[in-house]
Amino acid sequence: MSGVQSGGQSGVGPICVGLIWAEARGGVIGLDGVMPWHVPEDLAHFKATTLGGSVVMGRKTWDSIPERFRPFAGRENIVVTRQADWSADGAHVAHSVTEAIALAASLTPGERVWVTGGAEIYRAVLAASDAFTVDRLEVTEIDDDVAGDTHAPTIDAAWHVETADPASDWHVSRSGLPYRFLRYARA
16 A cells, blocks of 8 residues: 555544546646536546545635535535635635645545645645655546646656556547546556
């Protein structure tokens, strides 16, 4: 089992952290604060993967979610923000990714903590390797060229594809876009 004891969090145990996102060709994950595609099957996969645990996101990601879907039901929602006085119904507030991960682990002990974006939060979590270990990436690949101003983290040689669905080729969304689910683990 990978994961390490959270810095100073007694009783929490190993914290398993995963990052989850959907990306088009070139690693595009967003344009003007929203996903520039609609793949309902990806949204269902996101829900099934994160349900029952905690999700950590930046304030801009929170703001990009339509109000009727905030907070994500059946999950503890933790929002990372620099704004000292920020609050939102149904969301816990943290002021660093380390604080957010520790809070998430205490709210849903034994469950994987899912980091849901955006790009700045993904980078900060991957850089905070002294406090916890990211051991899984859940990536939905969208086989399409789209314009974007926000990109996913680079998946380097430290990762390998553990499962691919489908194993070869692509699913085709009800919206017409080809997509597939890839689960990465540390190599």
